Structure formats: C-alpha cells, structure tokens
Amino acid sequence: MAGSRHGSGATLSGIPVRTGLLGGSFNPAHGGHRRVTQFTIDALRLDQAWWLVSPGNPLKSRKGMASLDARLKSANAQAKRSRIVPTAIEQQLGTRFTLDTLRALKRRYPKREFVWLMGSDNLAQFHRWKAWRDIARTMPIAVIARPGYNRMAMASPAMAWLRRYTVSAASFRKRGRWSAPALVLLRFDPDPRSATAIRRANADWAAQYSDRSARDRLTFRRIQTSEGL
Numbered sequence: 001m002a003g004s005r006h007g008s009g010a011t012l013s014g015i016p017v018r019t020g021l022l023g024g025s026f027n028p029a030h031g032g033h034r035r036v037t038q039f040t041i042d043a044l045r046l047d048q049a050w051w052l053v054s055p056g057n058p059l060k061s062r063k064g065m066a067s068l069d070a071r072l073k074s075a076n077a078q079a080k081r082s083r084i085v086p087t088a089i090e091q092q093l094g095t096r097f098t099l100d101t102l103r104a105l106k107r108r109y110p111k112r113e114f115v116w117l118m119g120s121d122n123l124a125q126f127h128r129w130k131a132w133r134d135i136a137r138t139m140p141i142a143v144i145a146r147p148g149y150n151r152m153a154m155a156s157p158a159m160a161w162l163r164r165y166t167v168s169a170a171s172f173r174k175r176g177r178w179s180a181p182a183l184v185l186l187r188f189d190p191d192p193r194s195a196t197a198i199r200r201a202n203a204d205w206a207a208q209y210s211d212r213s214a215r216d217r218l219t220f221r222r223i224q225t226s227e228g229l
Helices: 031-044 068-078 089-093 098-108 120-124 132-138 150-154 157-165 169-174 195-201 205-209
Strands: 017-024 048-053 084-087 112-119 141-144 183-186
Touching (some): 017 098, 031 068, 031 084, 031 112, 031 141, 031 169, 031 183, 048 068, 068 084, 068 205, 089 098, 098 132, 112 120, 120 141, 132 157, 169 183
Parallel strands (some): 017 048, 017 112, 048 084, 112 141, 141 183
16 A cells, blocks of 8 residues: 555545554554554554654653664564554654644645544643644544543543544544544553553663664654664
8 A cells, every 4th residue: 555655645546645643752662552553543544654753752751761763663663564654754854842743744745634643641631732722723633542541631621622623533534634623532442561561571672673773664764873862
C-alpha cells in the first residue's frame, strides 16, 4: 500500500492519505504501542499512522531518557511489516510544542488528512498543553482508553470543552472530508506493557541499538548516534 503513494501525500487516484499521528518519547517503543496503533488504524480506517518520536517532551523529565537515535531504532523494530511509520521529523522541523509540529506537518503534507492520536492519560492533562484548544482546532483527535485514566480524562477541563465535538467512530469513518474540532473516543482492551516497566527491568535497554545510526523512514535521514537528551 505504501508503495502506491506519492511523496506529496496523495494516492495515485488522488484520494488523500488518512494518517494518524501518535507522539511520544517511545523510551522504548514496545508491543503495546504497536497493538494500540494497529487497533486505531482499523477502527478509523486510516491508511497509515506515524509515530512522532520526540526529541524532547516539555512535560517530561530528561532523567532516564535514552538518545533519540536509540528510541527511533526501537520504534523501527516494533513497526516492521505494518502501516506504522516511525519518524524523528520534529528534530528536522525544529518544533518543540505539539501545535507547532502539527501546523508544520499540515503545511508540508497538504494532501494528507491527519488525525491526532493520544491515550486517555494525555487527555486527562491535555489542558496543560500549550494552546491545547488550537491543537483541537487544527485536526480531529482520537482518544484511546487506558486503564486507570479514563475517569480522570472524562472529568478533565479539556474534556468539558471537547465533549460538544464528540462523534462516533462509525460517523468519523464515513466523512468525505474531516473537520476539526472533532473528538472520537475509542475503547481498547487493556495492554499491560509499558515503557516504564521495560526500563525498570532493563535500565540498559538502549545498548542493543548502539551499533549504527537510525534511519528515519519518513524523511530518509539518519539520526546521529551522538544525539541524546
């Protein structure tokens, strides 16, 4: 499927490529990331999903953060033989905040239809993000349920504002052209895997990715092995 796309983001038939965007540290990427992304691709009938491997999250501590190179390599390993495309394009764009990244991607890929993907843990704190209402106005948002966070997410200030824009997954799939704000809530069977647990079990997990620099599958650039946080 990916081979039939132009670099501009349109299919050969001129139909826009529906693309999910999942941002995160991916410290490291793991099977839980892959499973929830594939579920979302199917639920929303997306053509692709991009994992935006962040150079640095303003809301997260840098302590224990592996290099961008190692995190992108772990994402590439998890995304094999799927419609998931890991990328460190934020480093190239020079953006630090989500809103700036999303606007830059829409400018660069005007023929793609993007939807922002996030877990209910992020919805619970979405009101803390810079210009979060503008993020919601930039592209539709799909929220995937995560155990232990759903109640906080539903009671959050962001949800109080977004609730009026809620649409079902079925109606979202049928839209000829997506509009924003729009919020889709997706239920997902709990997955026990987490990056925190992986780091606790193996603090030196990044060492397995130290042999060569990572290749960015979206931009075709290589990430320098010295790049880190």
